[in-house]
Amino acid sequence: MVNYILSDIHFPELSPDRMREPSLPGAEMLGNFGENLPTALEEICTDPRRKKILTSWIHELTPMDVQEFEFPRDPSGRIHLMLCEANGRKVSAYCASDGTLRFLAMLATLLGKNPRSLYFFEEIDTDIHPARLHLLMDLIERQTAKQGIQVITTTHAPTLLTVMNDQTFENTSIVCRLEDSSDAIIRPVAKLPNVRELRQDQGLGRLHESGWMETALYFTEDYDEKDFVAVDRLRDKMRDNNPDYVETQIGKAVAEVKTRSGHASAT
The missing domain is CATH 3.40.50.300 (P-loop containing nucleotide triphosphate hydrolases)
Incomplete structure (x- = not known):
């Protein structure tokens, strides 16, 4: 078989x-x-x-x-x-x-x-x-x-x-080698923070051109509350957008990653 x-x-x-x-x-x-x-x-x-x-x-x-x-x-x-x-x-x-x-x-x-x-x-x-x-x-x-x-x-x-x-979007993955790593990783694009809203607003092609997906992947894979390097990278990739819009998207991404990482506080 x-x-x-x-x-x-x-x-x-x-x-x-x-x-x-x-x-x-x-x-x-x-x-x-x-x-x-x-x-x-x-x-x-x-x-x-x-x-x-x-x-x-x-x-x-x-x-x-x-x-x-x-x-x-x-x-x-x-x-x-x-x-x-x-x-x-x-x-x-x-x-x-x-x-x-x-x-x-x-x-x-x-x-x-x-x-x-x-x-x-x-x-x-x-x-x-x-x-x-x-x-x-x-x-x-x-x-x-x-x-x-x-x-x-x-x-x-x-x-x-x-x-x-x-449907194709739901089955699309990004292949990326993170800094200081010798191995490539494969992750579903649909699982990246806030990507569905950004896809509607900007288009997936623009996110790819700007390097946003690699940065978002780095952010989600290596999240640390004391490490804001990824946040700065994300902000830089979106610098052509309205500042308030950028900070809103970053805030949503941080909240989502905290939740996935077990850092979300109980309410």
Whole structure:
């Protein structure tokens, strides 16, 4: 049973160069590095429902008016990928952007037949235009909900944190190595002090950009009533806000951490 579960976990390491390569007939599963992209997409296009989903997503992602996919064979029988626009222009995978190919690979992964139960993508935002990251997040959230599969990913992109839905927020964790420690820790973002209110007011992306999450984590992990270094850091991270608002948020954070640490006084 354990071996089956482990074998159903996939760790793609997508390479645009490998995705541009033609595929051999019959290789319908996307490879670890994105190889077999043409045949994986061709398999999806045999199903009108999945083909419609594929076309609509790629149409949203790019300024190209992609209406169709073609899969021409070369003299050796290998299968190539062509994106066909409404004006008749055809774009080879060799000319497509890295971001377009990565997005197509994500679509091939999530729409392909016999999907794995869990996928792990490192830095999923790589090569995707910042203005289109919301599409990537939307794709993952929708397809995982429909198909009952899981996707774990890492990111440093504030935009992805800003556009995620509430369910994804509840399942998001921060990985951080605290000062004077050789080990990294993983904590749920939703457990950080007062983060829900701050997410509504400022957005999770801004909190990430400012370093607030790392500071809040340091604060909650190393709280000491006599040590106000973390409070000063928190105040500094929020210095662009209204001073009264900042002090209110800090007060709430201190009270919450005291309660968690067993310092709350009985009333």
